[in-house]
Amino acid sequence: MADLTGRHRGLLRRGEVGLVVVDVQEAFRPVIGGFDEVVRNCRILVEGFGVLGAPVLVSEQYPKGLGHTVPEIAEALPPGTPVVEKLRFSAIGTEDFDDALEATGLRRWVVCGIEAHVCVNQTVHDLLAHGHEVHLAVDAVSSRAAANVAAGVEKCVAAGAVRTSTEACLFEILEVAGTPEFKAISKLVR
Secondary structure, three states: OOOOOOOOOOOOOOEEEEEEEEEOOOEEEEEOHHHHHHHHHHHHHHHHHHHHHOOOOEEOOOHHHOOOOOOOOOOOOOOOOOOOEEOOOOOOOHHHHHHHHHHHHOOEEEEEEOOOHHHHHHHHHHHHOOOOEEEEEEEEEEOOOOOHHHHHHHHHHOOOOOOOOOHHHHHHOOOOOOOHHHHHHHHOOO
């Protein structure tokens, strides 16, 4: 199962993967279990992908009612990051999001966000249905109820998503220590 470099094909590689941040919005703050931890991990992913020069795409579910992406994440987004408003639960099928996704030319995605059993779940399934590989950062997703987090993660993994964590995916992409990117990301995860 090794690729031409001798590494396992399941490992994330620089230049081959982007990040999708699903609906980490202000109205969820008081009702989502472990909200602060999810925001912390989503921000680490956003900043880490920025350090690595990898694309980041953001969706917002009905921001008129749910508010925009929380400032902790919004302020960390790399310049030019597409933030797409949507009414669909899945980000896929929203024209602006689909266009931004296609413009990256990538087929592998790390997904994080809210809610695990609704918008994250449906986005992951639709990415998979369109032939993308998905790695679900399970420490960077949540829902209002723990049972819904578990159900959402289980359903995504059963459909073919790879279960990962914030640190696991960043260090896979880094591959080696001793680089400026390694130093920057090491500071993020402390």
